[in-house]
Amino acid sequence: MTLDNWDDLKFVLAMTRHGTMSAAARYLDTNVATVSRRLDRLSQDLGLALFEKRGTGFVATRAAERLSVVAEDLDQKLRAEISGMTAGHEGASVPIEIAAPPAVHKHFVLPRTGELAEYLPQVLLTLTDKVFSQGLGEADIQVRIGRPEGGRLKARKFCDYALRVYHGKNHKMNGDWIGLSQRYPDADLAREIYTDAHVRPRYRVEEMPMALDMICETGLPGLLPDFMVQPHHELVLADLPGNERVGELWITYHETRHSDTTLRSVVDWFCNSSNNNVLKMASE
Numbered sequence: 001m002t003l004d005n006w007d008d009l010k011f012v013l014a015m016t017r018h019g020t021m022s023a024a025a026r027y028l029d030t031n032v033a034t035v036s037r038r039l040d041r042l043s044q045d046l047g048l049a050l051f052e053k054r055g056t057g058f059v060a061t062r063a064a065e066r067l068s069v070v071a072e073d074l075d076q077k078l079r080a081e082i083s084g085m086t087a088g089h090e091g092a093s094v095p096i097e098i099a100a101p102p103a104v105h106k107h108f109v110l111p112r113t114g115e116l117a118e119y120l121p122q123v124l125l126t127l128t129d130k131v132f133s134q135g136l137g138e139a140d141i142q143v144r145i146g147r148p149e150g151g152r153l154k155a156r157k158f159c160d161y162a163l164r165v166y167h168g169k170n171h172k173m174n175g176d177w178i179g180l181s182q183r184y185p186d187a188d189l190a191r192e193i194y195t196d197a198h199v200r201p202r203y204r205v206e207e208m209p210m211a212l213d214m215i216c217e218t219g220l221p222g223l224l225p226d227f228m229v230q231p232h233h234e235l236v237l238a239d240l241p242g243n244e245r246v247g248e249l250w251i252t253y254h255e256t257r258h259s260d261t262t263l264r265s266v267v268d269w270f271c272n273s274s275n276n277n278v279l280k281m282a283s284e
Contacts, residue, residue, distance in 0.1 A: 100143035168219025178222035
């Protein structure tokens with residue numbers, strides 16, 4: 001049993017992350033036939049099955065999962081080395097991808113991109129929406145709900161928050177409400193607080209920033225993280241018992257990146273953004 005073609009590992013990693021050959025091919029900038037051929041070759045070289053067909057996708061076998069861990073470590077170590085080699089060189093750039101829920105991007109990152117450009121001019125920032133915490137994927141940094149358990153991740157608490165039901169200040173509660181897309185496990189969490197709400201929401205929206213816009217436009221109640229709601233939105237807390245579901249946001253990155261000074265500087269900036277926001281809200 002041999003492994004002569006090392007870059008076959010990137011095909012295993014892409015398939016493990018994305019679950020379909022077409023998605024893996026798009027990420028690797030190749031075609032499905034190449035992905036299939038490279039995985040088949042590696043499987044034959046090892047004498048082990050790597051993926052099992054399930055419906056429209058593929059599930060990694062234990063062998064593929066173990067190879068993916070090796071490939072993930074190699075990928076992250078290479079990113080750290082490249083970042084270290086380019087740091088301090090005038091004109092050199094370091095790409096950093098941050099995956100986070102859209103509400104985090106909207107509230108903490110987008111208003112401060114100019115500040116980051118001054119603080120770390122070498123960073124080429126990419127923002128990716130990611131609500132569910134399936135792992136880093138291609139991202140260098142992930143902001144996720146709740147502290148990760150297990151895995152090879154460094155974790156740093158970003159901020160505490162609370163989900164509460166808000167509505168327009170002139171709205172009278174009549175059972176109508178705004179919910180999230182049903183692809184979310186907690187799409188109807190608002191009904192646990194607003195127990196007199198109709199079974200189905202008046203509107204469903206895809207993400208929290210859209211929910212905020214919809215609540216502002218219609219006045220209807222909906223669940224929002226407290227850090228998103230600002231005085232100019234002219235929203236009020238619904239007068240409901242137990243109107244709070246607390247949570248935590250954590251920043252994570254792969255443990256092999258701990259010595260990556262550029263990545264850790266981005267993490268520091270991110271956490272300082274959170275602290276600055278708390279001070280701003282307290283002063284308003």
